[in-house]
Amino acid sequence: MPTRKALSEVAHDFHGRGWMAGTAGNLSARSASRPDCFWITASGLPKGQLEPSDLILVDSESDEVMQRFKDSAKPSAEVAIHRCIYGLFPEARACFHVHTVEACLAAGRVSADADSLPLPALEMLKGLGLWDQKPQASLALFDNLLDVPQIAAQIQQRFQAQPPQIPALMIRDHGVTVWGASLQQAYNRIEIVEFLMSYLARRP
Numbered sequence: 139m140p141t142r143k144a145l146s147e148v149a150h151d152f153h154g155r156g157w158m159a160g161t162a163g164n165l166s167a168r169s170a171s172r173p174d175c176f177w178i179t180a181s182g183l184p185k186g187q188l189e190p191s192d193l194i195l196v197d198s199e200s201d202e203v204m205q206r207f208k209d210s211a212k213p214s215a216e217v218a219i220h221r222c223i224y225g226l227f228p229e230a231r232a233c234f235h236v237h238t239v240e241a242c243l244a245a246g247r248v249s250a251d252a253d254s255l256p257l258p259a260l261e262m263l264k265g266l267g268l269w270d271q272k273p274q275a276s277l278a279l280f281d282n283l284l285d286v287p288q289i290a291a292q293i294q295q296r297f298q299a300q301p302p303q304i305p306a307l308m309i310r311d312h313g314v315t316v317w318g319a320s321l322q323q324a325y326n327r328i329e330i331v332e333f334l335m336s337y338l339a340r341r342p
């Protein structure tokens with residue numbers, strides 16, 4: 139399936155789950171024909187109604203828009219985070235960001251200055267590549283700053299120094315971002331991370 143169509147279908151799916159309410163969240167995938175560019179959702183659109191023509195092709199290294207289908211469309215306000223992920227992880231081909239109540243509640247269970255969220259040692263961690271008997275995993279936490287490029291700079295600095303244990307991060311009071319080597323892998327991984335967030339949020 140063409141990348142833009144696949145991304146619009148993922149947006150409908152996630153909106154249906156309540157993961158992209160009220161225009162929240164953004165999705166991207168590297169271009170199949172131009173790996174130096176990626177398609178990203180346009181900013182401020184209701185993701186449940188997203189069309190393939192609402193995807194914008196941007197350069198992976200600059201702020202340049204390479205292709206758009208609607209004149210007024212602008213790349214996601216969080217494009218800097220997607221660019222940072224593709225730059226840090228050359229194997230990443232898709233990057234998904236969603237907003238869920240569970241992730242915000244789960245992240246709220248650790249102190250406000252904690253930089254990571256310990257994850258429960260559930261079987262589901264195998265889906266994130268952790269095969270230990272009792273994995274001690276955690277999700278990297280970042281502060282939610284108004285200045286999104288500043289969040290991206292913090293991700294860059296931290297992950298360059300120490301790669302994350304799992305292919306995901308959480309912006310506190312905001313939402314999770316997950317990446318994968320294909321759309322399907324990113325899709326599977328975000329389901330797993332949200333499963334873990336839901337577990338943590340509900341655990342007494």
Ligand SMILES: CSCCC(=O)C(=O)COP(=O)(O)O
Nearest residue numbers: 161162163164181182214215
């Ligand atoms: C109510 S959504 C606020 C902005 C945000 O966090 C988000 O994920 C959506 O931003 P975009 O520019 O990608 O629509």
Ligand SMILES: [Zn+2]
Nearest residue numbers: 163216235313
């Ligand atoms: Zn967001």
